[in-house]
Amino acid sequence: MSVDKATVARIASLARIHMEDAELERMVPELNGILEWVEQLGEVDVTGIEPMAAVIPNSLRLRDDVVDADPRTGGGRRADVLANAPVAEHGFFGVPKVIE
Amino acid sequence: MSNYRIQGATGEWEVVIGLEVHAQVTSNSKLFSGAATAFGAEPNSQVSLVDAAMPGMLPVLNRECVRQAVRTGMAIDAQINAWSRFDRKNYFYADLPQGYQISQLYHPIVGEGQLLIEADEKAGIPEDKIIGIERIHIEQDAGKLMHDQHPTMSYVDLNRSGVALMEIVSRPDMRSPAEAGAYVRKLRAILRYVGSCDGNMEEGSMRADVNVSVRRPGEEFGTRTETKNVNSVRFVMQTIEHEAMRQVDVLEAGGKIVQETRLFDPGTGTTRTMRSKEDAHDYRYFPDPDLLPLVLEEDFLAECRASLPELPDAKRTRYTDVLGLTPYNARELTAEVETFARFETLLAETAKAIGKDEAKVATQVANWSLSVAPGVMKAIGDEGDPANATAAAQASILAMADKGEISGGQAKEIFEIVLKTGREPSEIADAEGLKQVSDTGAIEAAVDAIIAANADKVEQYRGGKEALFGFFVGQTMKAMQGKANPGVVNQLLKDKLG
Amino acid sequence: MTDLTQLGVKDIRDGVRDGTFTAREVAESLNAAVADAAALNAFIVTTPDHALAAADAVDAARASGETLGAMAGVPIGMKDLFATNGVQTTAASHILEGFTPRYESTVSQKLWDAGAGMLGKLNLDQFAMGSSNETSYFGNVASPWRKDGSNQPMSPGGSSGGSSSAVAARIAPAATGTDTGGSIRQPAAFTGICGIKPTYGRCSRWGVVAFASSLDQAGPMARSVEDCAIMLGAMAGFDPKDSTSLQMDVPDWEGALSADLRGKRVGIPREYRMEGTDQAILDSWEQGKAWLKDAGAEIVDVSLPHTKYALPAYYIIAPAEASSNLARYDGVRYGLRDLPEPGSGAGASGSGLQDMYAATRAAGFGDEVKRRILIGTYVLSAGFYDAYYTQAQKVRALVARDFERAFEQCDVILAPTTPTASFPLGSMNADPLTMYLNDVFAVPASLAGLPAMSVPATINADGLPLGLQLVGRPFDEQGVLNAGLAIQQRAGFAAKPEKWW
Ligand SMILES: [Mg+2]
Numbered sequence A: 001m002s003v004d005k006a007t008v009a010r011i012a013s014l015a016r017i018h019m020e021d022a023e024l025e026r027m028v029p030e031l032n033g034i035l036e037w038v039e040q041l042g043e044v045d046v047t048g049i050e051p052m053a054a055v056i057p058n059s060l061r062l063r064d065d066v067v068d069a070d071p072r073t074g075g076g077r078r079a080d081v082l083a084n085a086p087v088a089e090h091g092f093f094g095v096p097k098v099i100e
Numbered sequence B: 001m002s003n004y005r006i007q008g009a010t011g012e013w014e015v016v017i018g019l020e021v022h023a024q025v026t027s028n029s030k031l032f033s034g035a036a037t038a039f040g041a042e043p044n045s046q047v048s049l050v051d052a053a054m055p056g057m058l059p060v061l062n063r064e065c066v067r068q069a070v071r072t073g074m075a076i077d078a079q080i081n082a083w084s085r086f087d088r089k090n091y092f093y094a095d096l097p098q099g100y101q102i103s104q105l106y107h108p109i110v111g112e113g114q115l116l117i118e119a120d121e122k123a124g125i126p127e128d129k130i131i132g133i134e135r136i137h138i139e140q141d142a143g144k145l146m147h148d149q150h151p152t153m154s155y156v157d158l159n160r161s162g163v164a165l166m167e168i169v170s171r172p173d174m175r176s177p178a179e180a181g182a183y184v185r186k187l188r189a190i191l192r193y194v195g196s197c198d199g200n201m202e203e204g205s206m207r208a209d210v211n212v213s214v215r216r217p218g219e220e221f222g223t224r225t226e227t228k229n230v231n232s233v234r235f236v237m238q239t240i241e242h243e244a245m246r247q248v249d250v251l252e253a254g255g256k257i258v259q260e261t262r263l264f265d266p267g268t269g270t271t272r273t274m275r276s277k278e279d280a281h282d283y284r285y286f287p288d289p290d291l292l293p294l295v296l297e298e299d300f301l302a303e304c305r306a307s308l309p310e311l312p313d314a315k316r317t318r319y320t321d322v323l324g325l326t327p328y329n330a331r332e333l334t335a336e337v338e339t340f341a342r343f344e345t346l347l348a349e350t351a352k353a354i355g356k357d358e359a360k361v362a363t364q365v366a367n368w369s370l371s372v373a374p375g376v377m378k379a380i381g382d383e384g385d386p387a388n389a390t391a392a393a394q395a396s397i398l399a400m401a402d403k404g405e406i407s408g409g410q411a412k413e414i415f416e417i418v419l420k421t422g423r424e425p426s427e428i429a430d431a432e433g434l435k436q437v438s439d440t441g442a443i444e445a446a447v448d449a450i451i452a453a454n455a456d457k458v459e460q461y462r463g464g465k466e467a468l469f470g471f472f473v474g475q476t477m478k479a480m481q482g483k484a485n486p487g488v489v490n491q492l493l494k495d496k497l498g
Numbered sequence C: 001m002t003d004l005t006q007l008g009v010k011d012i013r014d015g016v017r018d019g020t021f022t023a024r025e026v027a028e029s030l031n032a033a034v035a036d037a038a039a040l041n042a043f044i045v046t047t048p049d050h051a052l053a054a055a056d057a058v059d060a061a062r063a064s065g066e067t068l069g070a071m072a073g074v075p076i077g078m079k080d081l082f083a084t085n086g087v088q089t090t091a092a093s094h095i096l097e098g099f100t101p102r103y104e105s106t107v108s109q110k111l112w113d114a115g116a117g118m119l120g121k122l123n124l125d126q127f128a129m130g131s132s133n134e135t136s137y138f139g140n141v142a143s144p145w146r147k148d149g150s151n152q153p154m155s156p157g158g159s160s161g162g163s164s165s166a167v168a169a170r171i172a173p174a175a176t177g178t179d180t181g182g183s184i185r186q187p188a189a190f191t192g193i194c195g196i197k198p199t200y201g202r203c204s205r206w207g208v209v210a211f212a213s214s215l216d217q218a219g220p221m222a223r224s225v226e227d228c229a230i231m232l233g234a235m236a237g238f239d240p241k242d243s244t245s246l247q248m249d250v251p252d253w254e255g256a257l258s259a260d261l262r263g264k265r266v267g268i269p270r271e272y273r274m275e276g277t278d279q280a281i282l283d284s285w286e287q288g289k290a291w292l293k294d295a296g297a298e299i300v301d302v303s304l305p306h307t308k309y310a311l312p313a314y315y316i317i318a319p320a321e322a323s324s325n326l327a328r329y330d331g332v333r334y335g336l337r338d339l340p341e342p343g344s345g346a347g348a349s350g351s352g353l354q355d356m357y358a359a360t361r362a363a364g365f366g367d368e369v370k371r372r373i374l375i376g377t378y379v380l381s382a383g384f385y386d387a388y389y390t391q392a393q394k395v396r397a398l399v400a401r402d403f404e405r406a407f408e409q410c411d412v413i414l415a416p417t418t419p420t421a422s423f424p425l426g427s428m429n430a431d432p433l434t435m436y437l438n439d440v441f442a443v444p445a446s447l448a449g450l451p452a453m454s455v456p457a458t459i460n461a462d463g464l465p466l467g468l469q470l471v472g473r474p475f476d477e478q479g480v481l482n483a484g485l486a487i488q489q490r491a492g493f494a495a496k497p498e499k500w501w
């Protein structure tokens, strides 16, 4: 499978990265080179093999349902959450107006 | 079979409905962080670094959310998947800090289940119907965007970001707005019985994505639209009515239905295309590498099962088969958690106060609960305080009535005073003279006097005019100022009149 | 008096504890060395006050007779992928420029708790994507090493190139690194230092800017195996905030170090004899076998048949995870926000939210990051997921199974770390693929989550260092460290870059 400029444009748009025409054109051969190379994986016989689900065989630990048990992962820290916001007003993050 | 049909210009259309209900899981903290879930907090005050998707933050799963989803699955007889996993659903939106929602696509925690909606002739559901449930999965809620606070900006509040949701996905098994309404109500009842969701639709604890398509009866499914986040039973029904009509109009005009996401406008009762999500169809789901497979151990499952309460269908059956209630009463009493809880408490108290089995007094208690007590409350309105209507007080009234100490009318009068004052029923009965006389001597004297004073009527009665019996009862009661036990009066009159 | 900048972790720690010198003296020396080495561009920001404050706390603790931590008095460099409370954290990207977290990563916190201080935040490849340290928004990092008789600036490797450069240049006794597909081991090999990536899950990922979650692991970079053992001990440990964190005790790696390999079998994977590998590397590999044999080990041939496919699988899995992990950089809550000019290009409809995302990410991410996000987005997109991602995860399972089988025949695997020595900055940028191939020997262990280390072995004909790699069973960092120690003792690697900066 290889990508053309329109495909790269669609992918860039899905990834929300604005790209000018020249950049899209430059990306086409680069991405195709990488894709062509990774497609050698198709050679591998994977009959009966399950995709890896956990790097080190393990299952999920569960957390107790306690509010703010650890301040590092709890709420009640609005100032910290908003501290780096490009726009914050009245305790909210501000973004360009959205029309739903 | 539902016979709901839309009459188009070119003939009949059938509507096909599937619902994806998002139910907020009852938990203190969020699905993957320790921030609180309480409703109505200050903006961004219940947001952890994890919920705000700060760089390097990681999710850790809340056990209670898993437990509630499993219990819910068990309550709809569903397959519980001992091995499940979380996937990322990738899309960009300002209410989605991570740029993806952690959800479950490939391996949900709960598989196939089902739910029964009951026949309701009046609503157009002629018989009981099973609605298939495809799956329940756990996922994160998004934050909230506010568009009307600033002329050029939208504001983002992440308090809801990361709150646990169960998405309960039905099969496209519903065929009318009424069936969809009944499904949502029944699902809500089950969730509330189980305690896995408070079912509070006004606060957004339950929302439905309504999938609607139309077809000619018997033909293949048509193209569907999905109307997002409809937050009441009535709106779900309106969405279906409007959307089905719209689709029929489009099709009959020779058009095609576009598979799309729509929004319901409660003001107009109509739906419209949702512009902001137009291009979000490629979600690039893949297993969340920050989380490992979720494996449920046998003892965890056993605890979930053991902690399940009696569910609506089982309760309804017990009410009719064991307690001997009418199907109508059984359905009314089991529809809501609060209703059956009050009923069962009062039933237990009353049975104890009377000293009889619950089954023996259940019909009285049911009638009291569904008609007598609500009638009194309604009649006196604001003058009464419902808090005064304790189970103990009501049981005491029912017990006095059962023993013949008070009449039905007196029971209502006493209850009215209880509601207004909170006084003890037995004290009220004594102090206000609201008691029946069961003393045979006093009643006998009254009966004798009436027989003596109405010799002609006695003659006619004995001659076969049995309808006069009521006259004697009335006269006796009048003489007793209405306080005689009617049973005793009847018996004495029968004995004496021969 | 000794030049304190020449001392490693163990020597500083012991010297401070014994009162040979104070922690403040060490911090001052290293702060000065850092300030003097701006030409390396190893640091994005320096934090001399942090180093001094930590040193003073250690000196005070010592004065009051308290037991000192495992890293007491050791000032280190912190890769700028670890969130540091109140100190800018950028992942070497423009999109995070100015971002100052109000939290501390678990690993950095553990190091501070052990008595370490911070000299500064180290440069790296942007979002750890790169193998040469040429993708940083804050400029290339130069290796302190140069080819004999040349002034050409050389690559310190990547992505932990600021770390490798600083440690090799003796402006930091040790530094943190992160390894996703070789990002600790390859730069360590390029600069003649040691670096170990522990078993996946040993070090918490909480507070580390994510590149590819299923692969990312933090680890120490230092100038000796002992120093790595000490520092890894301070960094590792169970963290309930990371669901993939291993719930296991941290062994006393330093205490159990032993170069006696009698009874151990060392596996030599035949598939690692790849075309394009420098002869000097192959020679050093042979040398490594001899050293380990000398330490008492038995050398056995093993096979890792899917080695060839590890790198392409990695270049599907890592970009796929990255495309999703980097979605949070959207200009809403932190970092760069770019609003397109109304009426220009794609932003013609005004500065809507989606336009803001596209403009912010276009301006904030570098080329390599964009390339990988696009690859990742593509391989996950509708219709391609199974062919690419699922297939890659199956191949990954096979790569892991290869190791499992190999470890039935051996205790530790010896291989080259890289196919070549360091290369001049700017020499490998024509085709992204050639750069990717640099990690061909490092990536398989990453895919399998195994502990792996690079130790310096020899110097090539150009006077550049070469490293050897040791890969162990899951949780067997000790076996890796011990084999590394055996090589270190026999290699006697003493070469140092000449100071030109
Ligand atoms: Mg939906």
Ligand SMILES: [Zn+2]
Binding pocket: B022, B139, B167
């Ligand atoms: Zn959902």
